Amino acid sequence: MKLGTLAGMMIWMASAAAAQTGITVMLSNQAHVPAAMLTEAQRVAGRVFEDAGISVTWIDCARPEFQAGDGHCKETGDPMVLVLNILTKDRREAGSSGAMGFAFPMLGAGTHAAILFPRLKQFADSYVDIPGTAALLGYAIAHELGHLLLKNLEHGPGVMKAGWARSEYVSMCRGQMGFTPAQVSQMHSGLRTRMQTLMARN
Numbered sequence: 001m002k003l004g005t006l007a008g009m010m011i012w013m014a015s016a017a018a019a020q021t022g023i024t025v026m027l028s029n030q031a032h033v034p035a036a037m038l039t040e041a042q043r044v045a046g047r048v049f050e051d052a053g054i055s056v057t058w059i060d061c062a063r064p065e066f067q068a069g070d071g072h073c074k075e076t077g078d079p080m081v082l083v084l085n086i087l088t089k090d091r092r093e094a095g096s097s098g099a100m101g102f103a104f105p106m107l108g109a110g111t112h113a114a115i116l117f118p119r120l121k122q123f124a125d126s127y128v129d130i131p132g133t134a135a136l137l138g139y140a141i142a143h144e145l146g147h148l149l150l151k152n153l154e155h156g157p158g159v160m161k162a163g164w165a166r167s168e169y170v171s172m173c174r175g176q177m178g179f180t181p182a183q184v185s186q187m188h189s190g191l192r193t194r195m196q197t198l199m200a201r202n
């Protein structure tokens with residue numbers, strides 16, 4: 001049995017053991033990522049979380065009822081509702097150099113993350129033979145939301161790997177990268193805490 005298959009099985013077992021739970025992601029597409037690419041990226045990220053037993057409901061902050069102005073998402077304060085901004089500016093002060101995004105797991109309810117689309121595009125464009133910008137965006141989204149759900153900025157194997165190169169990019173395009181069983185378990189534990197926070201507040 002190939003290691004990848006075994007890891008896949010372990011992830012499946014970890015997700016089967018955990019009760020299916022869901023998060024909502026409010027997404028602000030400030031970088032004007034083309035709709036087809038964004039839809040595919042959401043499908044990829046959604047499947048990565050689905051494999052971890054976490055369903056994702058996407059909300060488009062372009063819709064007036066979810067918009068706070070300037071294209072930003074209306075704040076809900078709900079720890080089960082994450083906010084993801086896809087930024088058009090290359091904010092060099094944000095994250096490590098070359099990072100495609102950043103997250104604030106320790107700030108407030110730990111609900112804010114962003115993708116630096118120009119850097120992501122630059123990475124994708126450096127591999128002209130791999131047509132996978134949408135998959136890359138999907139995995140970058142899964143990575144940053146992963147930081148929020150894991151409640152840390154640590155890196156590890158799979159989706160949470162720090163630096164991505166050709167081999168990771170190829171794995172993404174094949175849909176072969178996921179969260180490890182330990183990460184899955186930690187995310188579910190974090191989600192239970194978020195749920196308790198929400199219930200205690202209501």
Ligand SMILES: [Zn+2]
Pocket residue numbers: 143147153154155162
């Ligand atoms: Zn990271």
